[in-house]
Amino acid sequence: MSTPKTIGFFTSQLTGEVILRENKNGEGNQAPLTIHELVLGTATRYPDLIALGTRNVDGWETITYIEYYELCRKAAKSFLKLGLERFHGVGILGYNCTRWFVADIASIFAGGISVGIFPNNSSQACRFIAENSEANIFMVENDWQLQKILKVQDHLRHLKAIVQYKDKLTKKLPNTYTWEEFLTLGVTISDEMLDKVIDSQKPNQCCMLVYTMGTTGPPKAVMLSHDNITWTSAAVLQSLPYTYPPENQEVLVSYLPLCLINAQIFEIWIPVTIGASIFFAEPDAMKIQGSLINTLLEVRPTTFCGVPEVWEELMQRMRSDQMSAASFKRNLIVWARKMGLKAYKNRESDCGKAIAGSHNLVRNTDQEDIGEFYLWGRHLSMGYLNNEYKTKKAFDQKGWLHTGDLGTLDNEGFIHIIGRIEEVIITNQGEKIFPVPMENMLKENIPIIHHAIIVGNQAKFLSVLLTLKCEISSDTGEPHNMLTQEVINFCRKNNSKSVKVTDITNNQDPIIDAIIQKGIDAINEQPEHENHKILKWKVLEKDFSIMGGELGRPRRCDGRTSPESIK
Incomplete structure (x- = not known):
């Protein structure tokens, strides 16, 4: 380079x-800090405090901050042994766990670039990220993730090794290692050799890539420096009620996808900054109802960073608990629901x-x-x-x-x-309309909707194109005709028999049509929308995707002009 x-x-x-x-x-x-300076500082101040906790059959397996730091150094030496080059990517593909965290930090220690990848990404999406980041090494959780990389590895000219960090390899392949094999590779790398790489790093140099979702153009790799991460973590803490040892050690739960920078800040870097303990939720935390709540009940975190879906599940759980609770407990739950709803509304504003x-x-x-x-x-x-x-x-x-x-x-x-x-949409009367809040309200009012695109540039009224939540190919990211189980359950609850997208398109399902119209009417009835109502809508036969061209480059409805199919 x-x-x-x-x-x-x-x-x-x-x-x-x-x-x-x-x-x-x-x-x-x-004063600017590198990632190594941040992690070393915490390991030095709080060597014996619990850093990470993982659930196993015997309970919780934990490691201390000094063990965490030493494990990151050990993994960094193995990265160097595998030939990780300066400023080349290390792709991390899997769900949250101790080894994900270690791979993230160790890749930076070793002078590489940490690249978190969404666990459900297709093989082709992984290929794009690997080529773009010039990834030397892939860290994959299991055989399912390994197979994605094996499908495209012939196209990855910078790739030198793959490490499967959970489970045994189903088949031994060249340059493919288990976690245990990986950790033994670096024994010949001296501390002096690793320290030389660490000492060459500067706070204003890149250490991480975060990829945008690509909804308004090709996915872009956002470059983050050491200082971006270390300074932001400290700055965010100034507005949070977190405490530091020895007064108190915060306890947090990790469950958000670590390819998102907000997840990394709140679940990796802020905890390191304040010496907090992180306990990992199950991989199905965002899929199986009750899984995350069970972890929260067991861990009892001192603070919690939630996304809308989680707050909704917590509110639902509290509603059901209130029905059978004793008088004192019922009053407490009512209070918690009010406080939770207030916080949720503030977050949505x-x-x-x-x-x-x-x-x-x-x-x-x-x-x-x-x-x-x-x-x-x-x-x-x-x-x-x-x-x-x-x-x-x-x-x-x-x-x-x-x-x-x-x-x-x-x-x-x-x-x-x-x-x-x-x-921004400009109507034929010259009025400016901001459609995103309306689109978000549509998706909230009609939970089976995946995408809502309001159009109406230079038109007398607004129209909306809708796509439904459907199954997605894990290999290509191509949307299928089959509706997701969530949507099918919604349909059954409302006496609809639809199971496919094409059961609903072209107004074939009057029950779902009525639900969609009711959701649109609720928006039209609001006073601020009196002069710009949605008068026409259409459910598209296929969800938006990168393969289809609607995502990953500028939208086909660019300019928000009503397409012929809806006029």
Whole structure:
């Protein structure tokens, strides 16, 4: 790779270095740290505190912070032995566990780039990420994940080894290892050799890639520096009620997909920053109802980061418990439900303040003070890998990120987001409409809907294209005709016999048609939508996908003009 070069506040090259957006004084000017400095510091301060806990048949198996750190060093040596090159990717494909965490940190210790991959990604999606990140090594959870990589490995010219970190290999293959075999590989790598690699790392260099979902264009690799992670973790903590040992050790549960940066911040890096204990939920935590709640009841975390689906399940569980609870317990549950609902509504409001030590502005405002949000701070990424055009389009020369989000900034510093610049619909009367909140409400009102795209540029009224939640090919990501079990259960609950998408399209299922119309009517009846109602809708025969071209590059309905099929 080429020699690292500092070009300003952003870069599109993995070897690039960036200027940190440090404030001259006050918040945001903390000394930069590398990942190794962060992990070593915690292992030194809290060597004997529990770092990670995994459920097994005999109970919970735990490791301390000093054991965690030493295991990361051991794995880093094995990465070096396998030939991991500086700034080359290590793809991690599987569900949350101790070995996922260790692979993540060890890949950075060894000078590589950590690349978390969504566990349900297809072989082709994994291939794209591997080629884009020039991955030298893949860490896969089991044989199911291994087979995805084996299908495309002939196309991966940078790939040197695959490690299956759970279960035994069903067949021994060249350059393929179990976790136990992997850990023994680095015995010939000295501490001095590893420390030389660690000492060469800088806070303003890239150590991680996070891939966007690709819903409005090709998936982009967001480059994150050491400082992006270490500084952001510390900055977020300033607005959270977390405590530090020895006063108290926080206990947290890991269950969110670690390919998401918010999951990594809250489940890997914030816990390391404060010396918290992390306990792992079962891999089916987000699939099997009650699985995550059972883990929460057993672990009893001191704090919990939840997504909407989880809060909804908790509310449902509390409702059912309330029916059979004693008087005191029933009152307690009612109070918890009210508090939970309040927190959930606040989370759903698309409203918040800038992170401590960062700055935001609203530029190019209209007569209603709606404008585009600009952000500045050390939490902003380095840029998009190998995409200089998108990087320069997103960042200006002073380091401000032009988010493309539209909204207002109130007197208390709260940001209120109402949509995206490219999503705005202009009616034939010249009225501006922000469709995203309406689309989100549609999906909330009609739970069988996967995608809702409102169209109506230069039209007299709005129309909406709908796709249903259906089964997806694990190999290609191609949507099938069969509805998901969740949708089938919903249909049965409402006396519909539909099991396929084509049972519902073209108005073939009057029961589901009535449910969809009721959900649309609920939006049309709201006062703010009096002048822009949804008058037509259509359920498409196929869900959106990268293979179909609707995802992974600009939408076919770009511009939000009503297509001929719905006029």
